[in-house]
Amino acid sequence: MTPETPSTxxxxxxxxxxxxxxxxxxxxxxxxxQRTPRSPRNLQQMDVVTAxxxxxxxxxxxxxxxxxxxxxxxxxxxxxxxFVLFLGIFYVATYDRLGRLAAVDRTITVAVxxxxxxxxxxxxxxxSYVVIRxxxxxxxxxxxxxxxxxxxxxxxxxxxxxxxxxxxxxQVGLALLxxxxxxxxxxxxxxxxxxxxxxxxxxxxxxMSGMPSIVSGLFIYATLxxxxxxxxxxxSFNGFMASLALSVTMMPTICRSVEVVLxxxxxxxxxxxxxxxxxxxxxxxxxxxxxxxxxxxxxxxxGIAREAGETAPLLYTxxxxxxxxxxxxxxxxxxxxxxxxxxxxxxxxxxxxxxxxGALVLMLLILLLFGIARALGRDRTKxxxxxxxxxIHTLSVALSPARGRA
Amino acid sequence: MTNLTSxxxxxxxxxxxxxxxxxTAQIPGVASELRIPELIGGPPPxxxxxxAVDACAWFGDHLVLEGVTMVMPAGKVTALIGxxxxxxxxxxxxxxxxxxxxxxxxxxxxxxLDGVDIYGNNIRAQQVRTRIGMVxxxxxxxxxxxxxxxxxxxxxxxxxxxxxxxxxxxxxxMRAGLWREVRERLxxxxxxxxxxxxxxxxxxxxxxxxxxxLLMDEPCSALDPTSTRRVEETxxxxxxxxxxxxxxxxxxxxxxxxxxxxxxxxxxxxPGYVVEQGPTTKMFDSPDDPRTLxxxxxxxx
Numbered sequence: 243m244t245p246e247t248p249s250t251x252x253x254x255x256x257x258x259x260x261x262x263x264x265x266x267x268x269x270x271x272x273x274x275x276q277r278t279p280r281s282p283r284n285l286q287q288m289d290v291v292t293a294x295x296x297x298x299x300x301x302x303x304x305x306x307x308x309x310x311x312x313x314x315x316x317x318x319x320x321x322x323x324x325f326v327l328f329l330g331i332f333y334v335a336t337y338d339r340l341g342r343l344a345a346v347d348r349t350i351t352v353a354v355x356x357x358x359x360x361x362x363x364x365x366x367x368x369x370s371y372v373v374i375r376x377x378x379x380x381x382x383x384x385x386x387x388x389x390x391x392x393x394x395x396x397x398x399x400x401x402x403x404x405x406x407x408x409x410x411x412x413q414v415g416l417a418l419l420x421x422x423x424x425x426x427x428x429x430x431x432x433x434x435x436x437x438x439x440x441x442x443x444x445x446x447x448x449x450m451s452g453m454p455s456i457v458s459g460l461f462i463y464a465t466l467x468x469x470x471x472x473x474x475x476x477x478s479f480n481g482f483m484a485s486l487a488l489s490v491t492m493m494p495t496i497c498r499s500v501e502v503v504l505x506x507x508x509x510x511x512x513x514x515x516x517x518x519x520x521x522x523x524x525x526x527x528x529x530x531x532x533x534x535x536x537x538x539x540x541x542x543x544x545g546i547a548r549e550a551g552e553t554a555p556l557l558y559t560x561x562x563x564x565x566x567x568x569x570x571x572x573x574x575x576x577x578x579x580x581x582x583x584x585x586x587x588x589x590x591x592x593x594x595x596x597x598x599x600g601a602l603v604l605m606l607l608i609l610l611l612f613g614i615a616r617a618l619g620r621d622r623t624k625x626x627x628x629x630x631x632x633x634i635h636t637l638s639v640a641l642s643p644a645r646g647r648a
Numbered sequence: 649m650t651n652l653t654s655x656x657x658x659x660x661x662x663x664x665x666x667x668x669x670x671x672t673a674q675i676p677g678v679a680s681e682l683r684i685p686e687l688i689g690g691p692p693p694x695x696x697x698x699x700a701v702d703a704c705a706w707f708g709d710h711l712v713l714e715g716v717t718m719v720m721p722a723g724k725v726t727a728l729i730g731x732x733x734x735x736x737x738x739x740x741x742x743x744x745x746x747x748x749x750x751x752x753x754x755x756x757x758x759x760x761l762d763g764v765d766i767y768g769n770n771i772r773a774q775q776v777r778t779r780i781g782m783v784x785x786x787x788x789x790x791x792x793x794x795x796x797x798x799x800x801x802x803x804x805x806x807x808x809x810x811x812x813x814x815x816x817x818x819x820x821x822m823r824a825g826l827w828r829e830v831r832e833r834l835x836x837x838x839x840x841x842x843x844x845x846x847x848x849x850x851x852x853x854x855x856x857x858x859x860x861x862l863l864m865d866e867p868c869s870a871l872d873p874t875s876t877r878r879v880e881e882t883x884x885x886x887x888x889x890x891x892x893x894x895x896x897x898x899x900x901x902x903x904x905x906x907x908x909x910x911x912x913x914x915x916x917x918x919p920g921y922v923v924e925q926g927p928t929t930k931m932f933d934s935p936d937d938p939r940t941l942x943x944x945x946x947x948x949x
Contacts, residue, residue, distance in 0.1 A: 436751065508788065510784060510786055510788035511788055511790060511791075513746065513749070513784065513788070514784065514788045514790070514850070514853075515790075515801075515805055516746065516749060516777065517744065517746060517777055517781065517782035517784075517854075518777065518778070518781070518801065518802040518805045518806055518853070518854070518857060519774045519775065519776075519777040519778030519779075519802065519805065519806035519857065520774065520777075520805030520806055521774055524805055525805070528801070528804055528805055529790055529792075529801075529805070532790075532792035532793070533790065533791055533792045535792065
């Protein structure tokens, strides 16, 4: 490495031989040149300035074309032409400044970033619309009261959705209890056994996970509720029937996500277990499942998050109810999707607002579940201390921001 | 009745008295306070002789190993050498019935553990694998378990009871030459150790169930020279207590650690076979077959 800047001095000049003989050689190094750290792949400040300038030029140029010189196009055409002009101008400006290679690189970076923005716009619009419509009607009372005794003419802030929240939690919880063991067993069968039936089972699981969810509601309605409802409360409209219908769609979801996790467990671990004199079943129970434990939790939570938003399977099973019903095994029960579905169809503004408040709560619930799933999923790659099953501890560890930094 | 010899021995004298053995076995060459704690339901104590009689192996229709007949004497280290793809690892996996786990794999011939064919009708593969432990090329400690649980995992997986688990952890780690490095962090996950430590943890895990034979499939190929030396020291300390069969690509290592040596070779599109076998000194100094001399001196392979 030859010094290039004039301020750099060579060792001979800085420390003549014999003048400081006691010093170790490392201290005779020349003072460093002026160093400015740079990352060649990152956008510089100048790039941002160029991009903004190019964007302004692009918009102005298309305004010149459509607003002054021609009769104009619609707003969408204007946007597309502006964007294409912006990319062109940005390319030319960067080419002039940094050359062809950098210009191509920066232009593609900008194009991909704008693609990301375009994809994010609908998401932001949906979420912000629900927040804007739902937030004014959302009071703490929403989590404490039901809709019993609330007349349609009352304002949206009276009453609440506690009965729907309770219903959702009970129905999805029961569905999880039913479908998690089945889904995990099915995933173990698909991944750990050597049966010839695996192909067939996999086709069925794939077909089931692609099934429209209303079919599962109709299935429970036709096979259990119609023939059995007149004789027993258990097989009439209630939360349990809803959780059966949810299980039908939840099981393939859990099975597929757990199978992916099981496939990630290295074969070397299974071989190590077998070489120690273990049976295949024992290896699955004591080696494979503990290794994939956090992945199993992620799979379960993703299953919950998906099922919590299902409306169609509940229409013919839980049926919906305006008052609190704690018992999922008797009588119709409300749930958040049904709550939203029913109120948003009402003609009154207050009812529609109530529906949006329910949608906001449902969104927050699912956001919370996804957050937990991501925290658990990230946990898997970390080497951790010995872990015993302790939900509170696991949760607090998973959610603490400083985890893994130390 | 976990003694492998009992179900299949038709009146033949049982070579090792598992049921009448002493409650603890003292390890030769190790300080006297280091006694292996009593294992209930584990293998019989002591090293065992392993013998292959005309062993062949197939993957599907493809014959990969042909007619291997050799004796791996009790308490000695036997090295299997030869170029890649000549069937050394396949032979090793035949020795504790890991070969049959691969779909489409088949075998013929006999593998005798103290005179009893481990492929006999009344022999369970799990019992065989408890008596014949295995260490793999890539260190594979269980990542969801602590160092301590890794060492004890064999007990859990093979349903063996132990009266003093702490002592067993200490003795096993000591025998694998890892105790001093990890005794402060027995509760840390096994995956947090360095590669060489992980491999010695795997050796400790295999030793914890007190196997009669330990198979090692290139145990040092993923390790740096220092860790390799530690593993070789471990093998030297295990001599006499356990029969060791080791596959290695490193000629110096085979020369250093083994008492007996077998040279495997496979022609093009032909199954592997044993070219020559015998005491290591003879194999390296004055082999009968010129191909053996070429291989051990590094002229091919």
